[in-house]
Amino acid sequence: MYSIGPDLNASPQSPGIKLTAVEVERAFERPIRKCQQGMLVVNVAAGCSFGCLFCPLSHRLARTNEVQLRVNLPAILEAEIQARKKAGKLPRMVFLNTTTDLFQPIGALLALTHEVIRILLSEGIDVAFQSRGLVPEGFGELFSSFPGKVHAQVSLFAMRRDLARLYEPGAPDPLERLESIRRLAKWGVDVRGRIEPLIPFISDTAGHMDELLRHFRSAGVQRVTAAYLILRPQILDRLQEILPAAHFHLIKGSFRGQAWQKEGIYSQVRLLPQSTRTQGFERLRAAARRADMAVSICACHDPISGEFCWDQEPAANDARASGQLDLFSRK
Template sequence: MHQPIRILKENRIGQVLQPPLIPCQRNIPAVNIARGCSFSCVYCYARGYSNAPRKDEVYVYSNLAEKLIQELENPRRRKPWPRYVSLNTSTDSFQPYEEVLAISWQVMQLLLQRNIGISLLTKGEIPPEFITLFQRSKERVAVAIGLVSLSEAFKTRYEPGAASINDRLDTIARLTRAGINVRVRLDPLIPGINDTPAEIRDLFQELSCRGVNTVSVSYLMMRPGIMGQIKRELPAVHYKLLEGYFQYRPRSFIAASQNTQLISPVLRLRRYEEIKALAAEHQLKVLICSCKNPGLAADLCSQPEQEFLSATRPSNNTRQLSLFK
């Protein structure tokens, strides 16, 4: 059973619009509405950050909207407004708590009111009022849903606090019906756990019938903090299996981390080709994240959002001239 979560409040200190850390998000400022995440995904890299709170705590930035307005409206600001921002790269906008949802609403609304687009990834269930908000500015909203398995057993073990599989599938369907730009992220695929052809074929079938046309895919990146979480929170057989895939792999600087391991490139390449073939059966386009697959022919996995959101007309505000720099 997922442990109870304490939602606490604190003030955001420092700049709200943060420059991106990974190449696929270049030129796209990020905004996080909280520190910590109630979803407690075992594979989450952000849980290993030095300022990450305890697993059962989420600190919501209660002054975030006010600080964001101050940054954007500061008469001494020289930078143009960004065309769009990436929301919650180390937490989730749609954790099912009133305090989290209230701040998410404030931030999204104030950005969209200023014709600043939003790009977000969530493993949560998006409430109807947010979809209505997005629909009013759908040319400035791009949503990615994280869904890596149809198995509730996998979800319970690896993503204990995230929305149920059915809730995420329902969210995808509601977004596509509303005409909102949506894709699905199969990230991470975990070797020997959720990457069998049968499981991926079934997942693609469910996505296709809900109107999805693009998926981005990447295998698990292993870091010491993630391996520690796996060892503490998963059955020993899972830890041993994953240890076997990563034990002798070199550590490199990948996706803004010095101490990252990837499974064999030969294995990844073979699996990606198999996944592309399965996707073709359902007319799905597959993007392989280049940040997480150095040395392989891969894609800028945020490219669909960048092309979609950058194509919108800028605000009349003279400061909104180009992407954040």
């Protein structure tokens, strides 16, 4: 377990990661993902040391080895909250964070995250986040003081350690993440599981799904959200560079015949065939019935059959788009 600390030079989990302090002009950003509609987004940092092969941020980090901390964010956030309160435009829920994983073992990032969440909760704003990291005990008092106001999705890819180490090499062990789920639930957090990404023939078999759901259930999770792998050119290159040939050819072959689609202003994406996703989700729903759990499909990754990931009802907001590369979106 790691602790919260204010030192910007606290050592991250992965060696060679450079921490950089940057300042921002504004705190609130307009959501990009379909599942974030009705919320505003606050990005505490940019860059992630977990190195997950399916994440676009891993490609950026491989070039820069940098995690940027937005050190003036608390002051900017407090000022924007007061302005929005006067204008009657205070958001009901804020999503943290689309450009990093909040709970990397980096002391300065954890301290900044704690302060930003404290500010939001103290103003009556719900907080939502997704993470593959471990939420430290230092967040327990804060979260326990606002039961039902914090909404978390903790992601697992595989329980098999060889698969987890291959595809998400810097992320905590899956069993440790299950313990983090138990802590969050103890603190009154609305916590659910997230199965992401499902990869044909590698992580979308019935046996694999049964195993994941069984472990989620053992941690007290009653509901999970799932999403299939989405390819970007830089992700495809990274998969080819790092994966064993058998894994890479299975993945590449699963996308055969699927055209690249332009998304946003940054890159192209390629979706799996709809039939592949539909059949996989049918297996997942069957596994969820066996486990007596509820399952939803992330609409951001599956616009046809997907659903809203959170309980927050979508509502209009007026924040401008940020232009940030999104850790979670299809952009």
